[in-house]
Amino acid sequence: MQTLNVLVVDDSNVNRLVVSRLIQALGHQVVTAEDGAQALACCETMLPDLILMDVIMPHMDGLEATRRIRERFNKRWIPIIFLTGKIEQEDMLAGLEAGGDDYLTKPVDIKLLTAKIRVMSRIADMQQRISQDAQRLEAYYLSNEMEQQLAEHVLHNLYGDRSQTGIEQWILPAVQFSGDIITAARSPTDTLHIMLADSTGHGLSAAIACLPAATVFYAMTQKGFSINAIAREINKKLKQHLPVGRFVAATLAAINPQEKTVTVWNGGIPFAAFINEQGRIEKQFQSSNPPLGILRNMDFDASVEVYRWSEPGRLMICSDGLTEAKGAQGDMLSLERLCSMLASPYTLPAIAPLREQVIAHLAGHENADDISLVLAPCAASIGPAGPATQNAMFTQLSNWELRLDFGPKELREELGMATLLGWLNQIGLSEAQLSDMLLIVTELFNNALDHGVLALDSSEKHSSAGFTSYLMKRAGKLFGLEHGWIQVAMSHVTGEDFPILKLCIHDSGQGFDAAPFLHSELEDAAPHGRGIALVNRLCRSVRYRENGRRVEVEYVLR
Numbered sequence: 001m002q003t004l005n006v007l008v009v010d011d012s013n014v015n016r017l018v019v020s021r022l023i024q025a026l027g028h029q030v031v032t033a034e035d036g037a038q039a040l041a042c043c044e045t046m047l048p049d050l051i052l053m054d055v056i057m058p059h060m061d062g063l064e065a066t067r068r069i070r071e072r073f074n075k076r077w078i079p080i081i082f083l084t085g086k087i088e089q090e091d092m093l094a095g096l097e098a099g100g101d102d103y104l105t106k107p108v109d110i111k112l113l114t115a116k117i118r119v120m121s122r123i124a125d126m127q128q129r130i131s132q133d134a135q136r137l138e139a140y141y142l143s144n145e146m147e148q149q150l151a152e153h154v155l156h157n158l159y160g161d162r163s164q165t166g167i168e169q170w171i172l173p174a175v176q177f178s179g180d181i182i183t184a185a186r187s188p189t190d191t192l193h194i195m196l197a198d199s200t201g202h203g204l205s206a207a208i209a210c211l212p213a214a215t216v217f218y219a220m221t222q223k224g225f226s227i228n229a230i231a232r233e234i235n236k237k238l239k240q241h242l243p244v245g246r247f248v249a250a251t252l253a254a255i256n257p258q259e260k261t262v263t264v265w266n267g268g269i270p271f272a273a274f275i276n277e278q279g280r281i282e283k284q285f286q287s288s289n290p291p292l293g294i295l296r297n298m299d300f301d302a303s304v305e306v307y308r309w310s311e312p313g314r315l316m317i318c319s320d321g322l323t324e325a326k327g328a329q330g331d332m333l334s335l336e337r338l339c340s341m342l343a344s345p346y347t348l349p350a351i352a353p354l355r356e357q358v359i360a361h362l363a364g365h366e367n368a369d370d371i372s373l374v375l376a377p378c379a380a381s382i383g384p385a386g387p388a389t390q391n392a393m394f395t396q397l398s399n400w401e402l403r404l405d406f407g408p409k410e411l412r413e414e415l416g417m418a419t420l421l422g423w424l425n426q427i428g429l430s431e432a433q434l435s436d437m438l439l440i441v442t443e444l445f446n447n448a449l450d451h452g453v454l455a456l457d458s459s460e461k462h463s464s465a466g467f468t469s470y471l472m473k474r475a476g477k478l479f480g481l482e483h484g485w486i487q488v489a490m491s492h493v494t495g496e497d498f499p500i501l502k503l504c505i506h507d508s509g510q511g512f513d514a515a516p517f518l519h520s521e522l523e524d525a526a527p528h529g530r531g532i533a534l535v536n537r538l539c540r541s542v543r544y545r546e547n548g549r550r551v552e553v554e555y556v557l558r
Helices: 013-025 036-045 062-072 089-098 110-159 203-209 211-222 227-241 335-340 351-362 408-412 416-424 431-453 458-462 464-479 527-538
Strands: 005-009 029-033 050-054 080-084 102-105 168-172 180-186 192-199 248-256 261-267 271-276 281-284 305-308 313-318 371-378 400-406 486-493 500-507 541-545 550-556
Touching: 005 013, 005 036, 013 029, 013 050, 013 110, 029 036, 036 062, 050 062, 050 110, 062 080, 062 089, 080 089, 089 102, 102 110, 168 180, 168 351, 180 211, 180 371, 192 203, 192 211, 192 313, 192 371, 203 211, 211 227, 211 248, 227 248, 227 261, 248 313, 248 371, 261 271, 271 335, 305 464, 335 351, 351 371, 400 416, 408 464, 416 431, 416 486, 431 486, 431 500, 431 527, 431 550, 458 464, 527 541
Parallel strands: 005 029, 005 050, 050 080, 080 102
Antiparallel strands: 168 371, 180 192, 192 248, 248 261, 261 305, 271 281, 271 313, 313 371, 400 486, 486 500, 500 550, 541 550
């Protein structure tokens, strides 16, 4: 039993002596006071664990002393037992209302007082444990707050500032941290990549599960990888690092303003669609794949859906926290109604009325799951391009040459363009030079792959139905590619006036007649020849050899 410091307050010397000896015999420490004023003074010096308080005393009675003790020391509970000769019920009630905890009448029954002191000792033990637990809880709370602030800072910086991407977004977490994330970044070819990811669970643990997905997304987008290659790599990382039962539903989208296309890989996100400026759904991208982190990479399906728009609109993606949000009557949100609220030019902000509609639907109830929503403009221009990444690895060398060979495996996994874009980001080009070379390399490599190795007819893709058919044929041929290659060589040589960047792309295809496109003006070129005409305009020379299987270009670094 804990040793108590007991304050005995009584104006009778005899009573103080008798009670003090009894308490000391029980193993407790005793302090005495002759009236309420002295009792207050003792409490100011050292707070007792228990007070035995007489009621009728000169200067300040026990009731007034008790009231003042309760007011002055309200942050700590001190048991107060009244000892008095008054036995009327009104007197007992008055003592309890003043702040007393118990009541004993004089002459004091020693056995009863002993029992009550023991009870108060047990209560004091419990109070001390509660106080210690409260201190530990407060320390944990402060530590947790610091960790939460640190995590919030890290996550905010990791997911970055998306204001330069032109997208609108809204996330409403179910708890402090959202298990939903929205990331967006520009590829070196100015294609806008977007990922909405929804991790299992809620809070910080769910947010942490999304970290590998975000880091892979940003790194591979910067290097120029396609979204299906990014989805495959994210799946691999999550499968390796997340525990069993943890996975990430995600939609990855690529918006190409030059081609006017939206490319989507959807694994477990309930709604992704192209909405026109009249607020109607023109194309919905179904969730045809399981979430990331479930399948082994050998079983992973990286196939995508591609939609080409004829008129501008918006890509809308939302998590199941929104599609399953219940209103006051248990009803679900109407996605058609939300889409109809997007009937406005893509250049105007549009997410605010959708957010207000969702909040009104919840009607003050907390959302059961994280809600996330992203809108991305789909038009010929989707905001300012990000700054080019430059690392002048080769600029101190006057002459150098690099060469890469891409076989069936590399072509199937679409590693070629990502590798070439990585080259271009390493050779110290100015922003204008990099923009030109990105266009040149992209056009020539894609021509070599699509029309050389895969033997596709580009004239098919310039109608809406033909474009879809073209993409399906391309995906099928690329998936089953067992033979074929593309060789790429790039060199930097010192010219007469300015350095020259030479590019040679050679493929294993049947070749084609490039002469009509080389000698046509850009404005007069056929839709499927405009790329060659543009390359011809940008380069000092363009030569097709081996019946079109080999193209050599020279670009002057002015």
